[in-house]
Amino acid sequence: MTATISGTRTYRLGEFHQFEGGGRTFVYVVHAGAIFELDEAAETLIRLARNGGTAHESLVNDLTTSGLTIADAEELVEEMYHSHLLVDSESAPARLENPPAGFPLQSMVMNLTNQCNLSCEYCYEFGADKVATPEGKPKFMDLETAKASVDFLMQSAVSRSAVQITFFGGETLMNFPLLKQVVTYASEQAAAHGKRIDYSLTTNATLLTPAIIDFLAEHKIGVTVSMDGPPDLHDKLRVFANGKGSYDIIAPKVKLLIEKHRTRAITARVTMTSGVTDVVRIFRHLKQDLGFHEVGFAPVTTSPDRLYSIGEKGMDGVLNQFHALAEEWLEYALRGEMHGFSNVSETIAELVQGVNKSHPCGAGLGLVGVGPSGDIAPCHRFVDSDQHAMGHVSTGIDAAKQADFLDRGHVNSKYECSTCWARPLCAGGCHHEAFVRYGDTGHANLHYCDWIRDWTDTCLKIYGTVSALNPGFLEQFAERKAL
Ligand code: SF4
Numbered sequence: 001m002t003a004t005i006s007g008t009r010t011y012r013l014g015e016f017h018q019f020e021g022g023g024r025t026f027v028y029v030v031h032a033g034a035i036f037e038l039d040e041a042a043e044t045l046i047r048l049a050r051n052g053g054t055a056h057e058s059l060v061n062d063l064t065t066s067g068l069t070i071a072d073a074e075e076l077v078e079e080m081y082h083s084h085l086l087v088d089s090e091s092a093p094a095r096l097e098n099p100p101a102g103f104p105l106q107s108m109v110m111n112l113t114n115q116c117n118l119s120c121e122y123c124y125e126f127g128a129d130k131v132a133t134p135e136g137k138p139k140f141m142d143l144e145t146a147k148a149s150v151d152f153l154m155q156s157a158v159s160r161s162a163v164q165i166t167f168f169g170g171e172t173l174m175n176f177p178l179l180k181q182v183v184t185y186a187s188e189q190a191a192a193h194g195k196r197i198d199y200s201l202t203t204n205a206t207l208l209t210p211a212i213i214d215f216l217a218e219h220k221i222g223v224t225v226s227m228d229g230p231p232d233l234h235d236k237l238r239v240f241a242n243g244k245g246s247y248d249i250i251a252p253k254v255k256l257l258i259e260k261h262r263t264r265a266i267t268a269r270v271t272m273t274s275g276v277t278d279v280v281r282i283f284r285h286l287k288q289d290l291g292f293h294e295v296g297f298a299p300v301t302t303s304p305d306r307l308y309s310i311g312e313k314g315m316d317g318v319l320n321q322f323h324a325l326a327e328e329w330l331e332y333a334l335r336g337e338m339h340g341f342s343n344v345s346e347t348i349a350e351l352v353q354g355v356n357k358s359h360p361c362g363a364g365l366g367l368v369g370v371g372p373s374g375d376i377a378p379c380h381r382f383v384d385s386d387q388h389a390m391g392h393v394s395t396g397i398d399a400a401k402q403a404d405f406l407d408r409g410h411v412n413s414k415y416e417c418s419t420c421w422a423r424p425l426c427a428g429g430c431h432h433e434a435f436v437r438y439g440d441t442g443h444a445n446l447h448y449c450d451w452i453r454d455w456t457d458t459c460l461k462i463y464g465t466v467s468a469l470n471p472g473f474l475e476q477f478a479e480r481k482a483l
């Protein structure tokens with residue numbers, strides 16, 4: 001039966017991206033978001049099918065003239081067909097299904113306050129590109145709203161065995177008393193609902209104290225510190241209202257945090273801006289001088305005409321430095337050590353997990369942001385924005401607004417992405433950045449496509465090399481993080 005059906009097929013090549021690693025050849029198959037190693041016979045098959053319209057019988061015949069038995073040729077064609085490297089000639093390009101309605105929530109970002117004690121010029125909450133409309137809304141979340149938020153998470157995550165709460169701001173630690181109360185309440189509720197719960201927070205570190213650090217360590221709360229490098233770079237934009245840089249205040253606190261908080265990795269998150277693009281020097285300072293376990297970099301989200309916007313040339317320089325750190329990451333991986341450059345680790349984890357995204361991130365899907373008022377937003381960056389609100393924790397998600405956000409943000413809605421091999425990982429990029437740049441959360445972030453494809457190709461080569469030379473190292477990336 002199978003032979004009869006396959007015998008009538010005419011093939012073309014599916015979408016894939018070919019790359020080398022560790023002396024071997026691989027393909028990244030777009031339809032599946034999966035990686036396959038090619039042997040000589042598979043490479044021959046790809047060459048033979050390159051022009052499309054290849055009938056099954058003729059493909060098998062050509063393979064046998066290159067040395068395969070008929071049985072092996074049939075098996076190879078079948079294997080390639082099922083891995084979507086070969087597809088039916090007339091088939092339409094693959095499109096990803098929508099996630100099912102009522103997709104359960106897994107993560108909540110709670111903005112405990114929209115107030116901050118720093119005045120970073122580039123801040124997406126307060127800067128020129130802000131989307132928030134906080135006027136007339138509470139500045140600090142209260143306990144009642146926080147409890148309602150936790151209850152909403154537990155109800156919306158009904159089929160999940162684990163949930164996550166990320167504490168955010170403003171400056172999160174300006175509402176530390178509430179954070180402590182939420183941890184107590186949410187842990188009780190998680191236990192009552194039979195769920196595991198994980199906490200993390202993002203902070204500018206100015207308000208860290210030994211007592212706060214003890215609490216974070218005791219409750220295994222993951223910490224991400226927003227920090228832009230050594231003093232000359234960090235203090236360019238991460239300043240107090242009087243213009244004074246914050247480096248000298250936070251550096252000793254960060255060192256104490258890293259020394260005392262041993263239960264979770266401590267991460268630095270660097271916002272790259274014009275003049276703050278010296279990636280290797282920043283990495284060395286944060287990793288080696290201060291001792292962060294992981295350091296991740298992201299370009300500032302801004303419209304292109306802001307003074308602190310990096311620009312295309314600056315991003316090319318960033319990419320060169322990313323490549324230098326990526327090479328180091330690979331050397332470490334081949335020795336079985338973690339390097340700490342999280343931009344590689346995060347992409348490798350997605351590759352190991354075979355991620356194939358309908359949406360660029362979990363925003364509005366498995367993840368929501370909640371503002372001090374209890375308004376629900378797609379993620380923390382849209383909190384307090386009337387335009388993007390999608391319900392309230394006391395009444396639940398507004399299904400129509402959520403559907404509109406998800407429909408527009410779906411990769412199938414982004415014309416330019418439909419032929420891009422990097423779409424299983426990128427899916428058009430951050431909704432918030434798209435809104436700031438193009439005024440539409442569903443617009444593809446076309447200003448960085450070449451960059452994304454180059455970086456994805458770099459990470460694929462690293463993946464290929466590690467899988468060829470030290471495959472066991474990749475196992476630690478297999479556990480899927482929450483959406
Ligand atoms: S935004 Fe660009 S890089 Fe990303 S999937 Fe779309 S076309 Fe590809």
Ligand code: SF4
Nearest residue numbers: 361363379430431432
């Ligand atoms: S929309 Fe952007 S900022 Fe929000 S969760 Fe997604 S990637 Fe992050």
